[in-house]
Amino acid sequence: MTELLRFCGRCGGDGVDISGREDRLRFRDRDVLKPAAGVQQPLRGHHILQAEACRHQRVGAPPDRGSVHPCCKAFPERSEFPIIPALFELLAIVSAGCALIIYLVVPEVPAAMSGTGAPSSNSLRTVYADPRFWRLAPLSATCIGTAWALQGLWAAPWLSDVEDLDRPGLLWHLLIMAIALSLGGLLWGVAVDRARRRGIGPRPLLGLVATMFIAAQLALILRLPLPSYVPWIIVAAVGAGTVLSYAILAEYFPKELAGRANAALNVFHIGTAFVVQYMTGLVVQVWAPIDGHYPEVAYQTAFAFNVGLQIVAGVWFALTWIVTRRGEGNELGAFSLKPLHALEVGGRRLFLQDRESTR
Structure with missing residues (x-):
């Protein structure tokens, strides 16, 4: 352990201070007791990671005061962010x-009655058995789930390894993404x-948002000459696309089943x-990483x-939507071609279509 700390001190880490005392070492303003003479203490996992980080650091390089040295990352200070535990407890x-x-204030709604007089089934099985749900779920899950995954985990490595941003630039990108x-x-x-006022449903909007999301990712992959903020803002905004998915589900299911439908779709969002x-x-x-960074490819x-x-x-979502629209159009066309029957009512002659006669 002592030799390992001396090695880390030679790497130029500003968090390591070898005081030269025989009984104690100074590490980031903390006392570390030296092991007793003749006692071999095994290196633990974080010690090995620390040594590996030191090996990738240039020997004699000046410390970077704006960031935490790799040698210090294995020993975080618990007092660095004392407000975080209290914040999570408050949340x-x-x-x-x-x-x-919600449990005490929201009133209980009686179960809806079906046409036969029995309570209707409003279970998750009803949601998962609806084919319209499976038209929506793949596109919603892949787009929104990927947006969450990128913003939650992979945006920072990309900005660091591919965009080669320093720590302040990376933090600014993450802040802008959170606002987006x-x-x-x-x-x-x-x-x-606004679209509903113009007779446009949320399904075309979801398709448009998915197209924008794919275009933003392609801009990142192909390294198009765009400001890095632009594609990542789109990626972050797509993470809020659950609003569109919930609006679509509200058209598919009654209000007493909408909550279960949203929960069923969220399972796919989080799982994806x-x-x-x-x-x-x-x-x-x-x-293989190069100098501690994975290559762009x-x-x-x-x-x-x-x-x-x-x-x-997206292809599945578009095809099923087109097929559904064509089916509705064919049904309307067949309805318009049904034979007419004249009926005298109050001196007026009405023409009625026999819907069942053409089936």
Whole structure:
């Protein structure tokens, strides 16, 4: 352990201070007791990672005061962000309070009655058995789940390894993305409301947002000469596209089933985000890191794989929508060609179509 700290001190880390005392070492303003003489202590996992980070650092290089040295990352200070534990505790209390208020205040709604007089089935099985749900779920899950995965995990490595940004530039990008995610929900909600006033449903809007998302990722993969903020703002805004998906589900299911339908779709959103995060890491790790950074082609390949899944889901969404529209059009056309029957009512002659006669 002592030799390892001395080695890290020679790497130029500003967080390591070898004081020369026989009984203690100074490490980031903390006392570290030296092991007793003749006692061999095994290196733990974080010690090995620390040594590996030191080996990648140039010996004698001046310390970077604007960032944490790799040798220090294995020993984080618990007092660096003392407000974070209290913040999460506050969020947990607020969440529990909101759940309690909903349970006590929101009135119970009686179960809807079917045509036979029996309570209608409003279970998740009803949602998953609806083919319209499976037209929407693949595109919504691949786009929104990938947006969450990129913003939550892979945006920072891309900006660091591919864009070669320093820490302040990286943090600015992440801040702008967080703002875009927050404003994206408001933007998509206003867009759905305005489109409905013009007779346009939310399904074309979802297709448009998915197209923008794929284009933004292709701009990143192909390294188009655009400001790096532009594609990443689109990626973050797509993460709020659940507004569009929920609006579509509200057209498919009654209001007493809308909550379960949204929850069923969220299962795919969160599950896809986890799978995309994991699979992206597997693809990136196929390439060996160079000076502690993965090559550009590793990220491009991983992102291209995700875009391929989104394109397949988009084709499925478009084809099923077109087939559905054609079916509705054929049904209307067949209805218009049905034979007419004259009926005298109150001295007036009415023409009625026999809907069942053509089936």
